[in-house]
Amino acid sequence: METPPTLTALTTYLLSRVGKAARAGLAERLAAGGLRLWHMAVLAALADFGPHAQRDLSARLGIDPSDVVKVVDELVAAGHAERARDPADRRRVRVTLTPAGRTALAGLNAQAAEVQDVILAPLDARERAQLHDLLRRCFTG
């Protein structure tokens, strides 16, 4: 039972479908550790750019400030991040990655690589690099 050619002819459709598979695969692994996609994004931001005020996490990741609060709540509860009021501006809350958080992120990265291997299975290394490059150029973030 084939998928309608009218749909597979649309790059939009393929992007949406393959993207959804990627998303779902990643989300499934994250869920095993009680996390969702935004948790990983926040951990990555903290690892790559150091401690952030929550407002900065919001701006960097394009997530609503009030949602940042909840995500950070959960990361703190899991021991992956720490909150501390910024002494220079006591409105701000400085969010820091804990060693446990860094370890967790490494694990998540490995799992993301596994998901990638499954989804990109039909492609060889050269093609994967090509796909990555094309997507990176379309990614406006």
Add this chain to the structure above:
Amino acid sequence: METPPTLTALTTYLLSRVGKAARAGLAERLAAGGLRLWHMAVLAALADFGPHAQRDLSARLGIDPSDVVKVVDELVAAGHAERARDPADRRRVRVTLTPAGRTALAGLNAQAAEVQDVILAPLDARERAQLHDLLRRCFTG
């Protein structure tokens, strides 16, 4: 404010993000006509393969049978499809595309192309074809 390299290094992440943009763009256009993504998928299936029993739509598109009912309900209400009991097996309901439905699908296709143009703007024609091919090979549907 950059996106964390830890994330952009993951093809999984890019797929998820760009795919989401594609999905959102398409969904937005569809919503203007009161439709959602599944409606378009059903219209495409009917256009490409002719009338289906609802069960067959379910199997072809990988959507829950009870959800097919609702989607077809709405397509019928919009005049895009018709229901008729199959005389050969009166349990089955044969869903047919109406001329209006075919016209609507053509419009949706044009809108999908527009979305595509926006999302793939950074790529030239050759690269778009390349991307399409790579995605098509990863698409297991």
Add this chain to the structure above:
DNA sequence: ACCAATGATGGGTGCACACCTATGAAATTG
């Protein structure tokens, strides 16, 4: 000293999607 802007937080809403169960009608099997 006052007022406006900023940052964090809590609480709540709405939507799309996936999924599940029960029921009834019709067909198939033994």
Add this chain to the structure above:
DNA sequence: CAATTTCATAGGTGTGCACCCATCATTGGT
């Protein structure tokens, strides 16, 4: 013909995501 299976349908659940508003503390500008 009785029992089982298939199909359509109604109705409901849960989840993730995006978004919005009100409140409170703090800060900076005038």
